[in-house]
Structures are given as structure tokens and as C-alpha cells.
Amino acid sequence: MKNAISWILVLFILVSVLNNCLNTSVKKEIREKAAFMDKLRNLYSSGDPSRWPKSVLDTESISTFSEIGHLPEISFPSDNQYSSEKELLGKTLFFDPRLSKSEQIACASCHDPELGWCDNRTFSFGHDRQLGVRNAMSIINTAYAKNPFWDGRVNSLEKQSQKPIEDQREMSGHMDMAAGKIAAIKGYQVLFEKAFGDKSVTKERISKAIATFERTVRSSASKFDYFIDGKADVYTDDELMGLHLFRTKAQCINCHNSGYFSNNTFENIGTSLLGEKGEDLGRYLVTKNVDDAGKFRVPGLREVSRTGPYFHNGSMATLQEVIAFYSKGNPEYSQKRTTIHEGITLNSEKSGMVRMLELSDREIVQLEAFLKTLSSKAGRITIPELPK
Numbered sequence: 001m002k003n004a005i006s007w008i009l010v011l012f013i014l015v016s017v018l019n020n021c022l023n024t025s026v027k028k029e030i031r032e033k034a035a036f037m038d039k040l041r042n043l044y045s046s047g048d049p050s051r052w053p054k055s056v057l058d059t060e061s062i063s064t065f066s067e068i069g070h071l072p073e074i075s076f077p078s079d080n081q082y083s084s085e086k087e088l089l090g091k092t093l094f095f096d097p098r099l100s101k102s103e104q105i106a107c108a109s110c111h112d113p114e115l116g117w118c119d120n121r122t123f124s125f126g127h128d129r130q131l132g133v134r135n136a137m138s139i140i141n142t143a144y145a146k147n148p149f150w151d152g153r154v155n156s157l158e159k160q161s162q163k164p165i166e167d168q169r170e171m172s173g174h175m176d177m178a179a180g181k182i183a184a185i186k187g188y189q190v191l192f193e194k195a196f197g198d199k200s201v202t203k204e205r206i207s208k209a210i211a212t213f214e215r216t217v218r219s220s221a222s223k224f225d226y227f228i229d230g231k232a233d234v235y236t237d238d239e240l241m242g243l244h245l246f247r248t249k250a251q252c253i254n255c256h257n258s259g260y261f262s263n264n265t266f267e268n269i270g271t272s273l274l275g276e277k278g279e280d281l282g283r284y285l286v287t288k289n290v291d292d293a294g295k296f297r298v299p300g301l302r303e304v305s306r307t308g309p310y311f312h313n314g315s316m317a318t319l320q321e322v323i324a325f326y327s328k329g330n331p332e333y334s335q336k337r338t339t340i341h342e343g344i345t346l347n348s349e350k351s352g353m354v355r356m357l358e359l360s361d362r363e364i365v366q367l368e369a370f371l372k373t374l375s376s377k378a379g380r381i382t383i384p385e386l387p388k
């Protein structure tokens with residue numbers, strides 16, 4: 001009996017020593033993790049990006065890399081300088097459906113300020129309720145896009161604005177006709193005089209005014225901006241880890257960098273659906289350079305939580321889906337790897353920078369949490385009164 005009691009005692013002591021050891025090692029792990037997070041938080045919110053952990057870049061992305069951070073000030077081109085009168089005229093035109101053939105469709109029909117300056121649809125409805133073929137991009141921060149559109153087919157916002165007016169599926173009109181209609185509206189003459197010095201209404205002036213307005217549509221400071229400026233406690237641990245993953249393990253920063261979160265290049269991430277229904281050759285359609293087949297402009301990611309669905313064809317509904325797609329490295333990006341377009345055989349090879357990342361479910365959630373911190377508070381937009 002005595003023996004049994006001693007054995008139980010020994011066992012009890014053994015178990016509690018073991019338990020204690022285990023506890024200390026768990027506690028140590030927790031302490032180490034907390035110290036790591038504290039360190040990350042201090043570095044990223046230090047206000048000095050040169051102290052941030054080194055970002056993980058591929059050699060091919062180095063030449064177009066600049067660190068993520070605040071959006072720079074907007075620069076206006078020398079032949080279309082800013083004035084508040086020009087901005088107001090441009091804004092009025094942006095909301096005016098009389099630029100379209102049916103007089104029913106304005107730029108704002110597909111670029112609605114209450115819907116993240118896009119329309120949150122896979123494809124937009126245009127003239128006669130025809131469906132478009134690409135996802136409407138948000139115009140927020142478009143001032144930072146070197147080549148507007150998914151395929152970058154124009155090189156300025158001035159040139160961009162006449163495209164939707166003349167696109168048969170969108171506004172189905174003509175710039176000369178639109179200018180004629182606007183010129184006949186008395187109320188506009190005052191606005192043109194204030195913006196350009198005289199009453200003359202030309203298509204060039206319409207484009208310049210709309211471009212000036214678009215350049216002012218810009219994100220205000222987001223949670224990310226406050227955090228990197230030193231407000232260390234605005235980020236949760238998940239948001240912080242998401243930022244770190246974005247720059248390191250997940251390597252999003254290879255392409256989505258600078259204050260605009262795009263390096264303004266064209267990349268192939270395997271979304272062209274080569275040889276399938278919905279095939280879109282992207283940049284190739286503009287350059288006819290075979291290496292460009294399947295490349296699309298790297299979109300900026302500010303406000304991205306407000307601008308779904310995602311990609312040029314609106315094929316992904318949520319950010320989690322997009323991140324899971326990258327995590328797998330988009331393995332089955334196309335059933336077919338070649339297509340014949342206007343007699344020319346084209347391949348579409350996805351970039352080597354799209355590869356298996358093996359992100360855990362937790363890491364996907366953390367990246368999503370970070371992307372959401374890139375949205376600023378949507379301010380209310382007063383819609384201008386349309387001149388009569």
C-alpha cells in the first residue's frame with residue numbers, strides 16, 4: 001500500500017514537472033511571437049521605410065520597383081494645367097448623359113462614385129443595354145496610370161475620354177456630335193469661358209476638362225497611410241502580418257508597388273483564356289508584339305475592397321478568391337496554350353513571378369485584411385447641376 005502511494009506520488013511529480021516544462025516552452029513560443037510582432041510593428045510604423053524588413057523581389061522586377069508608401073502629389077501635364085473652373089466643367093461633363101448618342105448614358109453610369117467609381121458588375125451595360133467585354137475599371141487614382149485601360153491602349157487621360165464616347169457598346173456616339181450637342185446648351189458656354197477663356201466648345205476642350213476632373217479623383221489617406229506614418233496601434237496583428245507577407249513571402253510587391261500599388265507595367269498572370277470562350281489577348285491587341293499576348297496592365301490596389309469583381313474579365317468575385325488563385329500559382333491557367341489570331345499563332349506564357357506560394361488559410365486571411373486597409377473613407381460626392 002505504502003509502495004503504491006509512493007508510486008502515485010512519483011508519477012504526480014513527474015507529470016507536473018513535464019507539464020511545467022511544456023507550459024514554459026509554449027509560453028516561450030508565445031513570448032517570441034509577441035516579440036516578433038512588436039518588432040515588425042515598430043519597424044513598419046517607424047515613419048522611415050528604410051528601416052522596413054527587406055522586400056523579397058525577383059531580379060526581373062527590380063528595374064521597375066519602387067517601395068510602397070503614400071500616393072505622391074498629382075502632376076498635371078504642361079498643356080493641360082489645373083484650374084478649379086476646369087475641374088468643375090470636367091465633373092459636369094462626366095455626369096452628363098448628353099455626351100452619349102441616346103442621351104441616357106454618362107461616364108458616371110459605369111464609373112459611379114457610390115460604387116467605388118466603377119459599377120461593381122462583371123461587365124457593364126452600355127448603349128441599348130448591350131453588355132461590354134471587359135470589367136469597368138475604377139477611375140479613382142487613374143491619374144497615376146501611365147497607360148489607361150487594361151491593355152494600355154492610350155497614353156493619356158485626354159486621349160482616353162473620347163474612346164467610351166465613340167465605343168458602339170458604351171456611349172455609341174461621336175466626339176464631333178457630342179461637342180456639337182454640348183455647344184448648343186447655353187449653360188455650358190459660361191462654364192467653357194471660365195475654364196478656357198472663351199465660349200468655344202471643342203472636342204479637345206471636352207477631353208481636357210474631363211481629364212482634369214479625373215486627375216482630382218484620388219484616394220485620401222487610408223489606414224495603411226496612417227499606420228506607416230507612426231500610428232502603430234491602428235493595425236491589427238492580421239493586417240500587420242498581411243503587409244509583411246505582401247512584401248515578402250507572397251511577393252505581391254514584385255508587380256504591385258509604389259504609392260499606387262502598381263509598377264505600371266504589363267504582365268501575364270495567366271488570365272487570357274487562350275483558345276477558349278472569353279479569350280482576351282490583352283496588350284497584344286495594341287502592340288502586335290507576340291510576347292505581349294495575354295499581358296494586362298498591373299492595376300493599382302488602393303480602394304480595391306470597393307472595386308470588385310476582379311481582373312479584366314471580372315472573373316473573381318472576392319479578394320480571398322484572388323489571393324487563393326495567386327497562392328496556387330494559377331497552375332491550370334489555360335486548357336490550351338496556343339491560339340491562332342488573324343493567321344498568327346500565339347502562345348501565352350504566364351510570368352515566372354506567378355508561382356506556388358503555399359500560403360496557409362490564415363495567411364490568405366491576413367493578406368486580405370491588409371488589402372482592405374488600402375481603402376480610404378468614401379467621401380460624399382455632390383453631383384453637379386447639369387446646365388440647360
Ligand code: HEC
Binds near residue numbers: 105138139150160
Ligand atoms: C458602358 C460603360 C462605360 C462607360 C459609359 C464609360 N466607361 Fe470608362 N471604362 C469602362 C470599361 C469597361 C473600362 C475598361 C475597358 C478596357 O480596358 O478595355 C473603362 C476604363 C476607363 C478608364 C481607364 C482607367 C484606368 O485606370 O486605366 C477611364 C479613365 C475611364 N474609363 C473613363 C471614362 C470616361 C471619362 C467616360 C465618359 C466619357 C467613360 N469612362 C465611360 C466602362 C465605361
Ligand code: HEC
Binds near residue numbers: 253299307309322353
Ligand atoms: C507578375 C505580376 C503580378 C504579381 C506578382 C501579382 N500581381 Fe496582382 N495583378 C497583376 C495583373 C497583371 C493583374 C490584372 C490581371 C487581369 O486583369 O487579368 C492583377 C490583378 C490583381 C488584382 C485585381 C485588381 C482589380 O482591380 O481587378 C488583385 C486584387 C491583385 N492583383 C492582388 C495581388 C496580390 C494580393 C498579389 C500577391 C499574392 C499579386 N496581386 C501578385 C500582376 C501581378
